[in-house]
Amino acid sequence: MNKKELIIFVIFTFFVGFLGAFVGLKVMEPKLLTNENIKAPAASENSNVEDENMQLIQEAYELIEENYVEDVEDGQLLEGAIQGMIDTLDDPYSSYMNVEDIKEFNEQIESSFQGIGAEVSLVDGIVTIVSPIKNSPAEKAGLRPNDQILKVDDESLEGLDLNEAVAKIRGEKGTEVVLLVQRKGVSKPKEYTLIRDDIPIETVYNEIKEVDGKKTGIIEITSFSETTAKEFEEALTKLEDKGMEGLVIDVRGNPGGLLDSIEDILHHFVPSDVPYLQIEDGNGEVDKFYTKLDEKKSYPINVIVDEGSASASEILAVAMKEIGYDIVGENTFGKGTVQQAVPIGKDKDQNTVKLTFYKWLSPEGNWIHEKGVKPTVEQKQPAYFYTSPIQVEKTFVLDQNDEEIAHAQTMLKGLGYDSKRDDGYFDETTKQAVQSFQKDHDLKVTGEIDEKTAGKIESKILDIIRSGKEDLQLEKALDVLYK
Numbered sequence: 134m135n136k137k138e139l140i141i142f143v144i145f146t147f148f149v150g151f152l153g154a155f156v157g158l159k160v161m162e163p164k165l166l167t168n169e170n171i172k173a174p175a176a177s178e179n180s181n182v183e184d185e186n187m188q189l190i191q192e193a194y195e196l197i198e199e200n201y202v203e204d205v206e207d208g209q210l211l212e213g214a215i216q217g218m219i220d221t222l223d224d225p226y227s228s229y230m231n232v233e234d235i236k237e238f239n240e241q242i243e244s245s246f247q248g249i250g251a252e253v254s255l256v257d258g259i260v261t262i263v264s265p266i267k268n269s270p271a272e273k274a275g276l277r278p279n280d281q282i283l284k285v286d287d288e289s290l291e292g293l294d295l296n297e298a299v300a301k302i303r304g305e306k307g308t309e310v311v312l313l314v315q316r317k318g319v320s321k322p323k324e325y326t327l328i329r330d331d332i333p334i335e336t337v338y339n340e341i342k343e344v345d346g347k348k349t350g351i352i353e354i355t356s357f358s359e360t361t362a363k364e365f366e367e368a369l370t371k372l373e374d375k376g377m378e379g380l381v382i383d384v385r386g387n388p389g390g391l392l393d394s395i396e397d398i399l400h401h402f403v404p405s406d407v408p409y410l411q412i413e414d415g416n417g418e419v420d421k422f423y424t425k426l427d428e429k430k431s432y433p434i435n436v437i438v439d440e441g442s443a444s445a446s447e448i449l450a451v452a453m454k455e456i457g458y459d460i461v462g463e464n465t466f467g468k469g470t471v472q473q474a475v476p477i478g479k480d481k482d483q484n485t486v487k488l489t490f491y492k493w494l495s496p497e498g499n500w501i502h503e504k505g506v507k508p509t510v511e512q513k514q515p516a517y518f519y520t521s522p523i524q525v526e527k528t529f530v531l532d533q534n535d536e537e538i539a540h541a542q543t544m545l546k547g548l549g550y551d552s553k554r555d556d557g558y559f560d561e562t563t564k565q566a567v568q569s570f571q572k573d574h575d576l577k578v579t580g581e582i583d584e585k586t587a588g589k590i591e592s593k594i595l596d597i598i599r600s601g602k603e604d605l606q607l608e609k610a611l612d613v614l615y616k
Contacts, residue, residue, distance in 0.1 A: 190214065215477075215486065216294070222489075225255035225295065226472050230485045234296055247306045250332040251276060252388035252443070253299065254468075259283075260290050260298045263466055264386040264441030267355045270327045275522060275595055276314065278386070278441035278466070283322055284313035304329045319521040320536055336390075337364035341375055344611045348376050351607070353383040354398075357390020357445045362397035369401060379614045380430070382449070383437045385462065385606070389444030399452055400424040402434065403496070409452045411494035412471065419494070435459040437610050438506060444468040450506045451495040461510045461610040469493055469502030512609040516555070517547035517594050523587035530581045533559045541582055544594045545570060547603070 194210055215229045250269020251262050260282040265271035282290060285301040293301075304310060308329050315322040338353040350372035354361060372380070396409070403409040408421035436453050438446065443466035454460045471491040478484045494500055513519075520543045529538050539557035546555065550566040564580040571578045574589055582590075597603060 215484075219486070219488075220294070224470075224489050226468075226470055227486075227488045228294065228296060230296070230474070230487060232483045235482070235485055247331055248303045248329050249274075249276075249310065249312075249327045250330070252441075253282070253295070253302075255295045256281075260293075260295065263443050264388045266332055266388075267386065269332055270330050272386075273595070273599075274325050274327050275591065276312075276325060277316070277519070278439070279317050281315040282312050283315055286311050287313075306330050316521045318519075321524065323522050323524050325522075334358065335364075336361045337368050339368035339372060341372055341377065342611070344379070345615060347378040347615060349611060349614065350375075350377040350380045351383060352380065354387055354446075356387055357392075357394035359391060359394070361390065361394040365394075365398050366401070377432065379432050380434045381437060381607070381610045381614065382434065382453075383607070383610075384442050384446040384449060385437055385439040386441040387443070387446040388441070389446055389468070392445065392448075395445050395448050396422070399449065400426060402426070402430060403452055403456055404428055407456060407496045409496060410448060411496070411498060413492045413494055414490065419498070429456065433458075433614050435461055435510075435610050435614055437606050438462045438465050438508060439606070440464065440466060440505075442466060442506075447501055447506050448493065451499070451501055454506065454509065455496045455499075459510050459610075459613060460506060460508045461613065462508050462512055462606045464507055465501070465505040467501055467503045467505035469500050510609060510613055512606045514605050515547055515603055517544050518598060520544060522591050523582065525582065525584045525587045528581050528583045529559055531559055531561070531564055535559075538563070538582070541587065541590060542566075544590050547597065548590070548593055 194214070197205060197210060198207070212229065212231060219227050219229055249271045250266040251271035252264045252266070253260055254263050255261070262271070262276055262278055262280045262282070264278050265276045282298070282302070284290060285298075288301060290298045290301065302310060302312070306329055310327055310329060312325045312327065313322050314325055336355050336358050338355075340351050342349050342351065350369075352365065352368050352372070354365065369380075399409040403424050404426050405423050408423050410422045411419050412422075413419045434453070435458055436450050438450050438460055439462050442450060442462075447465050447468065450460055450465060469492055470489045471493050472487050473490045474485050474487045476482070476485050492500055492502065520540045523537050523540050523544070525537065529535060529541070535557050537557075538559050539555055542552050542555045542557070542563060545552060545563075545566050548570065550570045552560070552563040552566040554560065554563065559582075567582055567586065568578050568580040570576075570590065571580075571586060574593070576586055576589060579586075601607065
């Protein structure tokens, strides 16, 4: 089986050009993770099904095929039967992929995709953003982890499986898509208009800073692709050659990736006396995997995570945590299962079932699924990082009270125009803050929040977020690194 056909997933859906959520694990042990050892039923030309349960399926198929009032294609019935069985598992990470899905998936493994740039999963039946990708349309528009996508171009996603929902979101570069998004803690959903684009594929960024007179390296990993491990090793070597005395690894907003990338990275840090990862099958049998490293690095290290750090990022974070390094930030997403793609039928290129086969466990044998990795040092970002865009249906004025005004107050405070309140009541101090903002940004000075003023407030907040000027999590990671 070649790499395009995939073998193992450590995230969940498939990169939706919207970058979906594909992410593959390499084969770690032939006996554990190769399709040759999976007992998938072979296609049979004998229509006489002896098993009583299979006979029920056969009879239902024939009943519909021969008697249904309208024409129905054989392929449609077969795909529906397979998808129906998978749906009963109530597992958002298992799915059926037809030839079109496989083609799109193969393109995504090659890191060649277009869309809005966000990882998605089904959470309680709702299409939910795991993480927007750095410098993607989704990130630039202000979409955040745990945002729920309710509609696409005014079409509801309710009742659709993830593949169907993703098909509505993905599209070619330069095309527009309107998403109706519900954010946690916000009463009303908001519309986001995005222009699909090429999704950035650079995965490793590095820099060095002086912290308390010490040369401190910062390596950001945005996903784990085929080139990430090499990029990481080059960055690490470069920083060490410069005399780095401490290291911060940043996997915030990293939705996961190929296991061989994580393996190679962990080989730099996890000593050989503890496993860096454990895999448990359905029978409870566990395989443990080790590096050949003699000892840990001589300099201090910590890892920054947030709610958008998922799957492969969590393998890295929990391994580092359990060998004694600090994890800084917020609780991670919580994805602890492993999926494998298995071709079925006579033509193995036409149909594939992606099924959950394993759990992945931490070095100490802990399962983080639906719990995530808890930081050793908790740190949230400023309040404006979590607020929602200001939706202006009618200009906000003095003495009004509205949730949207509260969002504006939070953002204005982050921009240095503090009204001393964030409860949504438009008082005189809020008016003065708005007037000051309007004056400083060449807007008509009315003291009222119309669409133009709201848009300018939002764009300035996004500029600050993307600039990293008030990154409290990074500041905390640097502060505790040498303590």
